[in-house]
Amino acid sequence: MGSLNKMNFITRFSALYLRKSKMQQRYRNSGRPAVPLGSRILTDPSKVFEHNMWDHMQWSQEEEERAKDKAAENSLVKVQLEDQDKYEKEASKYWNEFYKTHKNNFFKDRNWLFLEFPEILPEKKREQLKTEEKSSESIKINSTSCFPHQDFPGMLEEGEEYWKNNYGEDSTSVQGQIYNKKQAKSVTDNPQGKNCREQLGELESFPGSGAAYRVLEVGCGAGNSVFPILKVLCNTPGTFLYCCDFASGAVELVKSHSSYNSAWCFAFVHDVCDDALPYPFPDEILDVILLVFVLSAIHPDRMQRVVNRLAKLLKPGGMLLFRDYGRYDTSQLRFRKGHCLSENFYVRGDGTRVYFFTKDEVWNMFNLAGLTEVQNLVDRRLQVNRKKKVKMQRVWIQSKFRKPLLLSLSSPEETTKRHPYG
Secondary structure (H helix, E strand, O other): HHHHHHHHHHHHHHHHHHHHHHHHHHHHOOOOOOEEEEEOOOOOOOHHHOOOOOOOOOOOOHHHHHHHHHHHHHHHOOOOHHHHHHHHHOOOHHHHHHHHHHHHOOHHHOOOOHOOOOHHHHHHHHHHHHHHHHHHHOOOOOOOOOOHHHHHHHHHHHHHHHHHHHHHHOOEEOEEEEEHHHHHHHOOOOOOOOOOHHHOOOOOOOOOOOEEEEEEOOOOOOOOHHHHHHHOOOOOOOOEEEEEOOOOHHHHHHHHHOOOOOOEEEEEEOOOOOOOOOOOOOOOEEEEEEEEEEHHHHHHHHHHHHHHHHHEEEEEEEEEEEEEOOOOOOHOOOOOOOOOOEEEEEEHHHHEEOOOHHHHHHHHHHHHHHOOEEEEEEEEEEEEEOOOOOEEEEEEEEEEEEEEOOOOOOOHHHHHHHHHOO
């Protein structure tokens, strides 16, 4: 009898191991890491309304064809050319009106960023968070408040100890630069930055010049990525966050937020489509550029130049992290006739615009900018409104591209041959 029980246990254990192996293989095949946001798989359709979101959805050929037909149908009637020109020229006006209306209440904080894009943080900080997460569940990045001691027990104390040992008790940080407190007072007493160089020599040549690890978020909006990132970076000496948006109202919302801290962050108004407009820092100093739901708001004819310019800001080895709307997302299929500007490019009722990408398009853009693929995938999820019993097929593109340490001497023809999707 004991032998029979043992055999049953071995059989059940083997089946469990095989099922787990297949699931892990499924993640590897998709190119997507098995992270908490990507591990809820719908195996029983009768349980679809038990959760708000299901991951790694596979579309049938029929569903794919139905989505294509719907997109073709809502693209039949195009927006008049004079109106298209107006939406292009007045794009910042429409986004300013958006933020004036919604302020920081429309989008939720992107607390999933560190799960999908751990590269935002320096490698040592990533390892530290992993270690602390394993040892306890004290680190909660899904808090809605910013910088509270109770959300990061031990981290602030550890940061203070690190600072004291490495920089001394009489030092502080302003815009990523380490000063003694007398120097820092002359900077903070002069918030516009006037005469700073005369007072401090060449120590402060640009915001964040003293930092060793720099991140730029393009299209920061009201700060839904900024403040989750700052919550961690504020305890990481030597790091600095830049964030920009071409809607001045959005930048003002970030700068007026109680958690905005110029010692760790510099928010500025910038139109990434204007090649002649200088950034407040030199080229090739950024470790990470975050481009999340931003490129889709730009006219398709201007996207390549934007990506080319951003690539120049990265250090060799630096990473560009991208997430945006994918082709046939529910939000694309919901557009009515008369909202299509051009193929897969639409205008919303509030005048803001949105494009829906394929991963081939994304690969081509970043490849032409001289960046190499680390990750490029289609993220299909099933979003559920449990109260209304409504199901929505969501499609996003998530990508990571790195700037090579050495420039490739390959010809464009050779690069095209290596295209993994062609």
